[in-house]
Amino acid sequence: MLRRQALTTGLTGLTGLAGLAVACAVALTAAPAATAKSTPGDSRTDCPRLSTTPKWYGDNREQLQRMIDEQGPCAGDHDGQRPVAAFDWDNTVVKNDVSDATLAWMLKHDKILQPRSWKSTNKWLTDDAHRALTRACGTSVPAGRPLPTSTDTGCTDEILDVYLDEETSDGKAAFAGEWNHRRTVPGYVWLTQLFAGHSPAALTAFAREARTQALAAPVGSEQKVGTHTMAGYVRYYDQQRDLIGTLQKAGFDVWIVSASAEPIVRAWAPGAGIAGDRLIGVRNVVEDGRLTHGVQGCGDVKDDTGGEVLTYMDGKRCWLNKVVYGVKGAEAFRLQDPEHRIAFGAGDAETDVTFVDDATAGHLAVNRNKTELMCRAYDNADGRWLVNPMFIEPKPRQKTPYPCATEGYMNSDGVAGPMRRADGSVVPDQKDRVA
Template identity: 45%
Template sequence: MRRVFRSSRGPMAGAMALLILAGPGLSGAGAQPQQAKDATPKAAHCPTLQRASDWYGDNAVQIQQAIDERGRCSWRGTEPRFRPYAVFDWDNTVIKNDISDQTVFWMLRHNKILQPPNRDWKKTSRYMTTAGAKALKAACGSLAAPGKPLPTGRSVTCADEILSVRKTAETTSGKAVFTGFDHREMEASYAWVAQILQGYRPAQVRAIASQARAAALKAPVGATQKIGSSRETAWIRYYPQVKDLISTLKKAGIEPYVVSASPKEFADVWGGAVGIDRKHTLGISQLTKRGKLTGHLRGCGGKADGSDAIMTYVDGKRCFINQDILGIKGPRALKPAPRLMRPVVAGGDATTDVSMLSDATGARVVLNRNKDELMCRAYDNADGRWVINPMFIEPLPKRAEPYPCASTAYTDRAGRPGPVLRPNGTVTPDQTDTVHS
């Protein structure tokens, strides 16, 4: 991954990034947002949002201010020491609906999920419970040899069991399928979508994702499809407003990246339509052996490759941004980068995006899907940088009850609920949903 920090002498080495981390005056603690009065006055040639009127309230104004403050119009003819960049979640942020869902649905309909080694489903996740593995083996174990495609297009029982794991992280009988992972760095059911791809080559997965993408974009808005015994969403659409935002950022010299909790191969396929290539796409990344995916994940933050301990989820998103974009290695990657090295703009829609969004120094764009921890932090809006917008397609109505910020909206590393704390340690009060359809 190409790093975005530069000096007048060219790209810095990763070691230089760590030296900067220790330097004076760049710690994120206590840093204050750049004020609008410090920004260079906007010039006529500054790139501007073309769909500004589609945004809620003054959101477009806030986003545009962040672009103008850090984009090329503020450079005064000299490229900045740290090239500004932006990061976006993918599912339900750049698009409506979920590419992991649609790709898994397509694979189930077209018999593309492979029987795991020895028909042992625990080999697909180190966090899988015995109950989960037994249920999957009972439903699917006799249907194909190890490494061969399961006939999920005709076996309703097998398709239902796999689908239940994907959707609820439970068996069809309601038993937990995953346990023992760090809920701030990993979501085992999300990782499992990548891990059941083991045995395929990355190019083969991208080909599968391409076919699933074509089907989802062709399906009418609101269409459903039969998967096993249930009916599931069949369509996806890009948000033109977010595509316009990404285009404007690029024109302004702010480099956009995708940071997705879907498999990287899936996100690779979708990003091109908004001008983001594979080099600028982060997702759940697996190790390969003899060119094939192994089901074991790349590490970050001091967690070894293959330990399957971290992925692009909550603090894991911050870690992979710091490691793969900035070149910060080891446990330091789990901490916020120095302020000048953090993203200018970040976009997200769910708790998986909380750390990534919190690190952004310009605008933190939130598509409101009523996700408790994220909306608690966004509505609390201590520094005025949070930009909340209803979803551009099928926005949700007003949430009836306040978000339980002071009691249960936070999920700790063990998966236990608790209060959402501000950076200074105080409890965030419950928040009312005010930005909706």
């Protein structure tokens, strides 16, 4: 499936504070660009418009509008080929994490099922974690039956210690072994494996219950789960809902690619105008109508019980290439030609950096002080990056520069090293300038 992706100078300002007068004067194209019927410095008035409320940082709204005007089909003949936009979900489209909200609700309502063995849930789970979970949650509940986590604080706490801290309650490592750190995180995999035994529809129903509770809770509120304190609320970002809707009206094909379990995102996506066939999340293997500990693979990685590749970092690129563009095999992990890449990408963390950087016409980084993403954004190598503070409860400006030149890039073996541009040059350390 071909998508026309003209490389334009539409997003010229890193923070959207300069360059509007020349932003659309030149189009650097890797594919034929449509001719915009506008004068230099002006946006098309016949294209769908972003709302002037709520507010964006600086002139980010104007820069995004220019990208929409120049890339959308309303700018000219696209031969029926729509530009693609892809958004991360948690803390990019919504504030806080919908998987965490769902897990909290399930723990409070006895919806986590006893596994046959904790060791069988995840291939990287350590013997120490297996013993700690078995000790805390007991063996009296038969496999496949609900654990009484609403009342059994010890079991709830141990599950959260392993998931949130990747340690047991007594401080021992919960996961060990080797994995590709640009494709997966054992703790992320294990979270989806905790949902095993339920049907995808049941998990979506649990997520809807959690959604109702999280949207009703006041902004800034927290909740107690066992003895742990977790975020108590979730909110859609009004700016992102407006951006998604405007992109859709302008003819963009808008997708969500999330490291949350896909059935959970399915409960939330309609609130941002995203249809169910435009969702890519972690996809567990389903057998006899129920989720298993197995995770669907991507590229040349087969379905497996470990989750060797998730919708995480390079895995997000792989899944977008696989689902949106039909790229098969190991080629799905590689950067594609501009005709087979997204036009616009938005994310907030390391998990998003690869696919957001792949975008040909615009990149939006929601600033959560995450090193690799912010090094790419502030370096702004192609002049098309925008940085926006978190729309709700923004983080303060980081006082020390991001260590891009020494620890800006996570290698597949888990060792951080220098971040490099496409030409091999090292990205210098970057100051946090947008907060």
